[in-house]
Amino acid sequence: MVGxxxxxxxxxxxxxxxxxxxxxxxxxxxxxDLSVTMENLTDGESELSRTLRVRTIPCFILxxxxxxxxxxxxxxxxxxxxxxxxxxx
Numbered sequence: 001m002v003g004x005x006x007x008x009x010x011x012x013x014x015x016x017x018x019x020x021x022x023x024x025x026x027x028x029x030x031x032x033d034l035s036v037t038m039e040n041l042t043d044g045e046s047e048l049s050r051t052l053r054v055r056t057i058p059c060f061i062l063x064x065x066x067x068x069x070x071x072x073x074x075x076x077x078x079x080x081x082x083x084x085x086x087x088x089x
C-alpha cells in the first residue's frame with residue numbers, strides 16, 4: 001500500500017485553509033487504497049519530521065510499499081493537485 005504523510009500545524013494558515021476545504025479528507029474518500037498519516041507539528045518537530053527532513057508545512061511525502069520516498073511537495077494544494085501528486089506511475 002502506498003502511503004502519504006501529511007505534516008501540518010494548527011498555527012499554519014495554509015494548513016487551516018486546506019483543512020476547512022477538506023482536501024485531505026476528500027483525497028482519502030476518493031482513494032481508500034491510499035494510507036494517509038497526519039502529523040501535527042503544532043508543538044514543534046517530531047522524530048518522523050526530522051527523519052524525513054520536513055522543513056516547510058504543509059508538507060506531503062509519498063512513499064511506496066517498501067517505505068522509499070517517491071516524491072515530496074509542500075505548500076497549499078487543491079484537491080486536484082493532491083490527487084495528481086498522490087498518483088504513482
